[in-house]
Amino acid sequence: MEGLIEELKKLNIKIEENVLLSNYTSYKVGGKARLIVYPSNEKALVETVKLINNANLKFKLLGNGTNLLFSSKDYNNVLIKLSSFNKIEVKGNKIYAEAGAPLPRLAVLAKNASLTGLEFAAGIPGTLGGAIFQNAGAYKSDMGYVIQSVKVLTPDYRIINFTNKECEFHYRTSFFTTHPGYICLSAIISLKYGSKNAIESVMKDRLDRRLASQPLSYPSAGSVFRNPDNADPAGKLIEDLGLKGLKIGGAEVSTKHANFIINANNAKAEDIHKLILFVKDKVKKEYGIDLKIEQEFVNWEN
Numbered sequence: 001m002e003g004l005i006e007e008l009k010k011l012n013i014k015i016e017e018n019v020l021l022s023n024y025t026s027y028k029v030g031g032k033a034r035l036i037v038y039p040s041n042e043k044a045l046v047e048t049v050k051l052i053n054n055a056n057l058k059f060k061l062l063g064n065g066t067n068l069l070f071s072s073k074d075y076n077n078v079l080i081k082l083s084s085f086n087k088i089e090v091k092g093n094k095i096y097a098e099a100g101a102p103l104p105r106l107a108v109l110a111k112n113a114s115l116t117g118l119e120f121a122a123g124i125p126g127t128l129g130g131a132i133f134q135n136a137g138a139y140k141s142d143m144g145y146v147i148q149s150v151k152v153l154t155p156d157y158r159i160i161n162f163t164n165k166e167c168e169f170h171y172r173t174s175f176f177t178t179h180p181g182y183i184c185l186s187a188i189i190s191l192k193y194g195s196k197n198a199i200e201s202v203m204k205d206r207l208d209r210r211l212a213s214q215p216l217s218y219p220s221a222g223s224v225f226r227n228p229d230n231a232d233p234a235g236k237l238i239e240d241l242g243l244k245g246l247k248i249g250g251a252e253v254s255t256k257h258a259n260f261i262i263n264a265n266n267a268k269a270e271d272i273h274k275l276i277l278f279v280k281d282k283v284k285k286e287y288g289i290d291l292k293i294e295q296e297f298v299n300w301e302n
Helices: 002-010 042-054 103-112 119-123 128-134 196-213 234-240 269-287
Strands: 014-020 032-038 059-061 068-070 075-080 088-091 094-098 147-153 159-163 183-190 251-253 261-263 296-298
Touching: 002 014, 002 032, 002 042, 042 075, 042 147, 042 183, 059 128, 068 269, 088 103, 094 103, 103 119, 103 128, 103 196, 119 196, 128 183, 234 269, 251 269, 261 269
Parallel strands: 032 075, 059 075, 068 296
Antiparallel strands: 014 032, 088 094, 094 183, 147 159, 147 183, 251 261
């Protein structure tokens, strides 16, 4: 790691060392990250990945940390943040945006350009890259409906374009979920023209519904479980088992929405982890339904 850090410094690539992950994740938990790297452009990113690979270390992309649960252990691999990859350009009915662009900002720019299709993204607090990675969505829509193409850095350092079909978008997953060595750099979002007032009305309605139904005043990482096929939504299954308000340490099944686990009182990562697994096991035992965890557990290996 020390050799990698020296090489990154030689290239004037911004780094942070020994940082608390609780400051970089929406659950506000996690141990220390040994190194976070902030490449400023595609060339710097390619150099960064090459250096990491040459050092026989692993890396992970870190967006806004809104769908991750890090353990309390130190994270000794490398985190890469594409914060500088945040350019957005609207041309006609298409939006060109880089991977670090905030999703809510994209939704607002689309609305201002009278473009419909991104209303669902107004309340999703992630970056475009993270949203593509997990095919984020809400209100029966997701990124797969609006992405035209994605510019990608491959594991062998080529920069290529993926079509929508090649991204393999499915419910809360994509090609990138199963191939984490590929890095989303930017995307073209294809939308349709609509009424700005109507788009604004839909966005306000959905934001109001989020505020009314979700525990947004507490740290969380959004929905914990995917909704199962041919069954009630995960939140209803959990609520019907009487698990609302269940606590382990400082973690709690939200009394507002049972598919949210919140950091209610200085929870540790392990409190949240145990509670997620307890709820999953309880639903499996009572209903025979194996809920899929929507959030990603990082650094939990022994």
